[in-house]
Amino acid sequence: MQKHILLVEDDEAIREMVDNYLTMEGFQVTTATNGEEALQNCLQNIFDLVILDIMIPKLNGLEVLKIIREQAALPIIIMSAKDSDVDKALGLGLGADDYIAKPFSMLEFSARVKAVIRRATKYSSQAEQKQEVLEIDNLKIDIVNFSITKSGQDIKLTSKEFSILKLFVTNRHRVFTKEQIYQTIWKDAYYGDENIINVHIRRLREKIEDDPSHPHYIKTLWGIGYKFEG
Template sequence: MEKKILLVEDDREINKLITNQLENENYQVLTAFDGEEAIILFENHKVDLILLDLMLPKLNGMDFLKRLRTMSSAPVMVISAKGSDVDKALGLGFGADDYISKPFSMIELTARVHAAIRRATQYLPTENKIPSTTLHYKEISLDLTTFTVNVQGRIIQLTSKEFKILKLFMMNQNRVFTKEQIYQFIWEDDYFGNENVINVHIRRLREKIEIDPSNPQFIKTVWGIGYKLGD
């Protein structure tokens, strides 16, 4: 089935270039030129990936992300000329799954779009999967069939990356993972010292599942090495 991508980019020339490239790769592309238009398109179409510029009229990229995450965990790749670490942290902190800085090559963009959709679809239920599988750790339960997380009786909304990180930890309790290992397992890509990406995702995950994120009881920091789930 043809995968559907929502492209939110107000620069019409860049929008057209990306659209043509992705359509040549057999993707169906929905285009929006501002955040409000993007929300309407998203509410009326089932999309497999969102490519999101941050500097948008009417409703900017950050505000779009915040509204999107109240209703969906659809994967989001931020594309923006604002390439500083601070802006990356903000974008990822608000629920983006990946980040690519302008200027970028169409070859790189296409490869990362392929990878993002492949990662997302690996977690879709199929007829061949086990009807119900649930992982448990203390007060956390993670359902691999419905892709829901329950913490102390509360359903927690996670992004696709946060869900995958938590699943990795819960399937390997007490094992210490380096940041490089986490990146390679979750992003399935080479690690180029992208510590900020890992730090932001761990922080956001802790904010959602920990009673006191500053004193985590579930995801522990192993100083100088990485992170683990367990005492």
Template sequence: MNILLVEDDKNIREMVCDFLTSENYNVITAIDGQTAIDIFKKHTFDIVLLDLMLPRSSGFEVLKYIRSVSVIPVIIATAKDSDTDKMMGLNLGADDYITKPFSLVELLARMKANIRRATVYSNSDGSRDNVIKYKDLTINVSKYTVSKNGADLNLTHTEFEIIRLLATNQGRAFSKEQLYNTIWKEAYYGNESVLNTHINRLRNKLSDGIDKNNYIKTLWGIGYKMEEE
């Protein structure tokens, strides 16, 4: 597994790099945003670990570039009290975040979960199509694609897992805890910002910004579901 670690703090960078190398990952590091973009253009990675506060292009700029060309998993690292940064990062397309100072064991667990989802998403051969029709959407579970009126939607692997779960269980309401446990494969602990941001981003892509509740319905106090009228 190839990892791009973007971190300008020398101590954190060396600590994470040494730990991941000991876990048999191949780690390439960048100490600023522009270098990270240049490296990303030249190499193929399985996941990106991205600090947000960087010299020479911020982590937000790096994330915007990555999302313009790839759906690779991105985990952002944020300061403990930077809720605004967390939300901005998630809205720009990050899959997950970890708060500094963080546990290396927790970092590894989050990496493995995101890589696992991305691997399933990218390795589907589509030999047996399993297609779900929902309103004007065509959800191909085998090929991991979603199209709207024939036009493909550019979903991340996490967004696809959410719509696949809801679409294959139409009419069933999922609580936030159930959704998080199923998609992220870890305990919920009230991680609403991650889940809510992914739901909102998915809704925007499905609806073109119009009538955002048309596809995924919110059941106040309960959770979410997909169901034909």
């Protein structure tokens, strides 16, 4: 499956060079030129990697890194001309997976990108294998065999309902927009029809929540989307 990368860089020449090279290497690339645009993209899409320049307008790269890290565990490479031990320590301390200083060779850059994605993919796969059965409060979810019990009682979910639940429980506390849910579960472009998402979320809540009108697990973030707590 083609890996999707968010490239955040305000220098047009560098942005185009990196975009073209990564596209040639077989990656899907979305670009942003400032911190606010980067965060908006993270709400609207699911990425396999973020390449983040530090010195960008509106919100600098370290602020963006911190906000992304609060919402998701996707790998991030810091890219900056500020090549000092302090900057490296700060960037990596906030949760960056790697740091590359400008100027850089595209050969080295591509190798770093592939290495970070490879490590993240391997870790994610191992983590999922280790957690084939998740126990969250009174829910027991077997994400491999597509089964779920609540207080020992079997719960019947449709394949789409279980896929949504699996997306949530394997990314707990991460916020998903309706567009992200639709694109991930239905594998199709989202044209703003919220009804199908609303119906599936409502049915899922009716089956797993003690009080669906006051959900404990699937929380609504009005105007943004949903996240799973517990």
